[in-house]
Amino acid sequence: MSAKIRPLSGFPELLPAARAVEREVIASLSRTFELHGFTNIETRVVEPLDRLAKGGEIDKEIYVLQRLQQGGETSEAELGMHFDLTVPFARYVLEHAGHLEFPFRRFQIQPVWRGERPQEGRYRQFTQADVDIVGRDVLDFHHDVEVMRVMVEALDALPVPALSFQFNNRKLIQGFYRGLGVPDVTAAIRTIDKLDKLPGEKVAELLVSDAGATPEQAERCLALATIRVPDTSFVEQVRALGVTDDLLDEGLAELAAVIEGCSAAERRHVSVEANLRIARGLDYYTGTVVEIFMDGYERLKSVGGGGRYDALASDGRTTYPGVGVSFGVSRSLIPLLADGVLAGSRPVPSAVLIAVTSEDSRPESDAIAAALRAHGVPCEVAPTAAKFGKQIRTAERRGIPYVWFTGETGHQVKDIRTGEQVDADPATWAPPHDDLRPKVVSRTDQEQNQ
Amino acid sequence: MSAKIRPLSGFPELLPAARAVEREVIASLSRTFELHGFTNIETRVVEPLDRLAKGGEIDKEIYVLQRLQQGGETSEAELGMHFDLTVPFARYVLEHAGHLEFPFRRFQIQPVWRGERPQEGRYRQFTQADVDIVGRDVLDFHHDVEVMRVMVEALDALPVPALSFQFNNRKLIQGFYRGLGVPDVTAAIRTIDKLDKLPGEKVAELLVSDAGATPEQAERCLALATIRVPDTSFVEQVRALGVTDDLLDEGLAELAAVIEGCSAAERRHVSVEANLRIARGLDYYTGTVVEIFMDGYERLKSVGGGGRYDALASDGRTTYPGVGVSFGVSRSLIPLLADGVLAGSRPVPSAVLIAVTSEDSRPESDAIAAALRAHGVPCEVAPTAAKFGKQIRTAERRGIPYVWFTGETGHQVKDIRTGEQVDADPATWAPPHDDLRPKVVSRTDQEQNQ
Numbered sequence: 099m100s101a102k103i104r105p106l107s108g109f110p111e112l113l114p115a116a117r118a119v120e121r122e123v124i125a126s127l128s129r130t131f132e133l134h135g136f137t138n139i140e141t142r143v144v145e146p147l148d149r150l151a152k153g154g155e156i157d158k159e160i161y162v163l164q165r166l167q168q169g170g171e172t173s174e175a176e177l178g179m180h181f182d183l184t185v186p187f188a189r190y191v192l193e194h195a196g197h198l199e200f201p202f203r204r205f206q207i208q209p210v211w212r213g214e215r216p217q218e219g220r221y222r223q224f225t226q227a228d229v230d231i232v233g234r235d236v237l238d239f240h241h242d243v244e245v246m247r248v249m250v251e252a253l254d255a256l257p258v259p260a261l262s263f264q265f266n267n268r269k270l271i272q273g274f275y276r277g278l279g280v281p282d283v284t285a286a287i288r289t290i291d292k293l294d295k296l297p298g299e300k301v302a303e304l305l306v307s308d309a310g311a312t313p314e315q316a317e318r319c320l321a322l323a324t325i326r327v328p329d330t331s332f333v334e335q336v337r338a339l340g341v342t343d344d345l346l347d348e349g350l351a352e353l354a355a356v357i358e359g360c361s362a363a364e365r366r367h368v369s370v371e372a373n374l375r376i377a378r379g380l381d382y383y384t385g386t387v388v389e390i391f392m393d394g395y396e397r398l399k400s401v402g403g404g405g406r407y408d409a410l411a412s413d414g415r416t417t418y419p420g421v422g423v424s425f426g427v428s429r430s431l432i433p434l435l436a437d438g439v440l441a442g443s444r445p446v447p448s449a450v451l452i453a454v455t456s457e458d459s460r461p462e463s464d465a466i467a468a469a470l471r472a473h474g475v476p477c478e479v480a481p482t483a484a485k486f487g488k489q490i491r492t493a494e495r496r497g498i499p500y501v502w503f504t505g506e507t508g509h510q511v512k513d514i515r516t517g518e519q520v521d522a523d524p525a526t527w528a529p530p531h532d533d534l535r536p537k538v539v540s541r542t543d544q545e546q547n548q
Numbered sequence: 549m550s551a552k553i554r555p556l557s558g559f560p561e562l563l564p565a566a567r568a569v570e571r572e573v574i575a576s577l578s579r580t581f582e583l584h585g586f587t588n589i590e591t592r593v594v595e596p597l598d599r600l601a602k603g604g605e606i607d608k609e610i611y612v613l614q615r616l617q618q619g620g621e622t623s624e625a626e627l628g629m630h631f632d633l634t635v636p637f638a639r640y641v642l643e644h645a646g647h648l649e650f651p652f653r654r655f656q657i658q659p660v661w662r663g664e665r666p667q668e669g670r671y672r673q674f675t676q677a678d679v680d681i682v683g684r685d686v687l688d689f690h691h692d693v694e695v696m697r698v699m700v701e702a703l704d705a706l707p708v709p710a711l712s713f714q715f716n717n718r719k720l721i722q723g724f725y726r727g728l729g730v731p732d733v734t735a736a737i738r739t740i741d742k743l744d745k746l747p748g749e750k751v752a753e754l755l756v757s758d759a760g761a762t763p764e765q766a767e768r769c770l771a772l773a774t775i776r777v778p779d780t781s782f783v784e785q786v787r788a789l790g791v792t793d794d795l796l797d798e799g800l801a802e803l804a805a806v807i808e809g810c811s812a813a814e815r816r817h818v819s820v821e822a823n824l825r826i827a828r829g830l831d832y833y834t835g836t837v838v839e840i841f842m843d844g845y846e847r848l849k850s851v852g853g854g855g856r857y858d859a860l861a862s863d864g865r866t867t868y869p870g871v872g873v874s875f876g877v878s879r880s881l882i883p884l885l886a887d888g889v890l891a892g893s894r895p896v897p898s899a900v901l902i903a904v905t906s907e908d909s910r911p912e913s914d915a916i917a918a919a920l921r922a923h924g925v926p927c928e929v930a931p932t933a934a935k936f937g938k939q940i941r942t943a944e945r946r947g948i949p950y951v952w953f954t955g956e957t958g959h960q961v962k963d964i965r966t967g968e969q970v971d972a973d974p975a976t977w978a979p980p981h982d983d984l985r986p987k988v989v990s991r992t993d994q995e996q997n998q
């Protein structure tokens with residue numbers, strides 16, 4: 099292999115201690131999802147190109163697969179790498195519908211690929227965690243509340259900074275615009291979505307020019323979009339704008355139920371808001387929508403989002419409505435790891451290094467390691483029978499907290515952080531629970547504890 | 549989304565219950581590797597094409613990535629999908645050497661991609677589990693024993709049929725051929741490797757024609773290749789062939805140490821053999837080599853393999869020797885799942901379905917679920933307030949063993965397999981340990997238990 103290796107821009111790779119953090123985050127998310135009865139699936143990373151490329155913005159970011167040397171096979175299907183987990187999930191549901199029970203509750207944690215310009219929080223390969231419920235023909239609204247509450251709980255258990263779930267409802271917006279009499283409701287939604295890039299007056303102008311609104315209608319659209327409260331008081335504030343519409347009523351009731359359902363329990367660091375300017379660009383949302391923001395990392399834009407789609411998938415005869423939410427594992431973790439907000443406590447699983455007195459006695463050290471492993475203590479045997487001082491430094495460099503010595507007087511284990519050394523039996527000794535496995539060290543936790 | 553979804557040949561996808569089996573296998577492998585102090589890494593799935601394509605057999609199977617629409621960027625690096633986990637690991641070691649401690653012990657469980665013709669056990673996307681130890685400049689031989697023993701232990705813990713580790717040593721073969729005076733040792737190794745496809749006499753002919761051996765030398769090469777024993781008695785058998793050579797001596801001692809080291813403990817279903825015809829085609833092995841076979845699935849050829857490479861990676865100044873072994877997770881599991889040898893006990897994590905008496909009382913059912921989850925019981929709330937009989941059938945169809953009812957007389961939980969229904973407190977009730985999570989059901993286990 100040749101010299102000079104440079105990182106590939108947009109394809110971040112984690113060193114062992116950081117990877118331990120990512121694994122713990124993924125394990126924690128999975129634990130919560132499974133406690134709520136969501137089953138894990140993985141889809142293949144490729145899809146037929148015609149399923150991915152739908153003429154949208156994303157198309158130019160799709161990676162296409164080709165064989166280096168095309169063999170005798172002529173008509174190999176054109177394949178592309180999936181750019182999210184929703185498109186492959188929809189295809190999975192259609193392909194395997196006969197073998198699934200509906201409502202089908204699944205979570206999926208996999209990398210996705212987008213050929214976009216790399217920047218902080220934006221990568222070409224990055225991991226997403228999606229949780230969705232999909233029904234056959236129908237999917238009761240209470241599943242909206244359920245799936246959002248699951249993600250609130252899952253993220254509340256993570257060692258990350260405070261997160262804010264900002265909810266809205268497409269029916270609420272559409273009903274309001276319709277009740278108000280805005281001529282082009284779709285254009286209006288698309289225009290209001292620009293509020294985070296353009297000033298209010300500019301958006302008002304666009305509502306007039308692009309959506310056919312009167313200046314007074316535009317003003318009330320903006321008034322709606324400025325409503326942002328941590329409880330259900332938005333209902334009265336919207337009513338005060340004087341618009342009545344059946345769809346608006348439905349949207350208000352749904353959004354209130356989501357806010358109430360997600361606020362029910364005490365949370366550690368996740369808060370919930372109704373934010374009536376959240377629209378989410380994608381056209382297929384039809385009810386609940388959500389975006390998730392991380393405290394101090396507003397520059398990343400949302401670190402997650404999702405909503406209700408009345409037609410996640412359809413095979414012509416059967417329609418599959420769904421509701422789900424996605425969390426950007428790489429998008430949030432990689433900046434936190436880079437900033438030192440999160441770190442792994444050590445780069446190796448080993449809690450103990452078994453010292454080797456001489457190469458002849460390596461089998462005895464192996465036997466001690468086997469005894470420790472038999473009751474679940476991760477450990478490794480020193481690579482060389484160097485002087486004990488050097489073996490201790492080996493443990494130090496690897497972040498291993500304990501070194502095990504065997505001498506004429508029997509077994510002893512040393513905590514190399516304190517220097518304390520005690521007699522120990524390999525059949526029963528275990529480190530304190532906190533030392534057993536690598537942990538996630540969170541700067542915010544440390545600060546809170548001070 | 550359109551109709552008519554057909555599976556993509558070579559890209560198998562697992563239904564939820566089968567995926568639960570795969571997850572448990574991956575978790576079990578990870579547990580063993582971590583108990584032995586191996587740290588997990590993941591590498592990005594793409595590598596620069598010039599690092600993957602080295603003019604070998606594999607080149608024509610490499611998938612190359614291209615953007616659907618090339619944008620303004622002109623000189624995007626040519627990227628290919630990795631076809632194993634060794635090439636990316638070697639690159640990872642070179643790229644991050646300054647941040648790693650050597651010997652670096654890592655495991656890696658990821659999919660790889662090969663555009664080969666799909667057949668049983670051969671897929672275009674498949675998951676491998678690799679465990680390796682890599683040193684800087686030097687790597688003591690005892691690590692060969694260590695890494696092989698770790699994989700023996702890891703596979704012994706899996707719910708799969710009996711597995712056989714068949715070991716050999718390149719030094720042994722090379723030293724034997726050299727001591728025997730075979731002119732072209734490399735050609736001889738390559739020829740002997742054909743013994744599983746060609747009869748002995750044909751291989752003997754090729755040894756004469758391609759490796760320049762005399763008929764008598766060819767006969768002794770074949771005699772060496774037929775030695776296959778479950779212990780270290782091969783040493784005497786080789787000595788009896790009357791060849792002496794320093795490298796042969798080294799190889800014999802190493803192979804004996806590996807066989808002894810891997811046989812030391814009692815195993816459930818993994819056996820170990822010295823099989824002196826194992827050569828492994830790849831040229832970079834320099835000592836220990838191993839192939840792993842699965843009982844009753846010899847048609848899959850090996851389900852794993854690996855060995856020692858004195859130059860896993862090099863940056864010109866520093867060389868990184870390594871030793872490792874890879875297990876084909878998909879290659880072994882997918883046929884076992886297809887044949888019903890392995891199955892998941894249920895397709896959902898939920899152990900309990902909380903019945904809903906009426907939609908009005910759904911929040912009460914939610915509260916029961918929350919109480920169960922708080923002490924680690926995975927559960928879900930019934931999707932509709934149908935008649936109880938229908939809710940029980942919902943649980944049945946999903947494979948959920950318990951249904952929770954709340955009535956005027958308090959809480960009761962029913963084991964729907966036995967019909968037994970008992971009073972229960974949501975704050976403390978838990979199912980028997982065996983029912984808590986989906987399990988791997990192994991037909992071989994069942995047969996053994998009968």
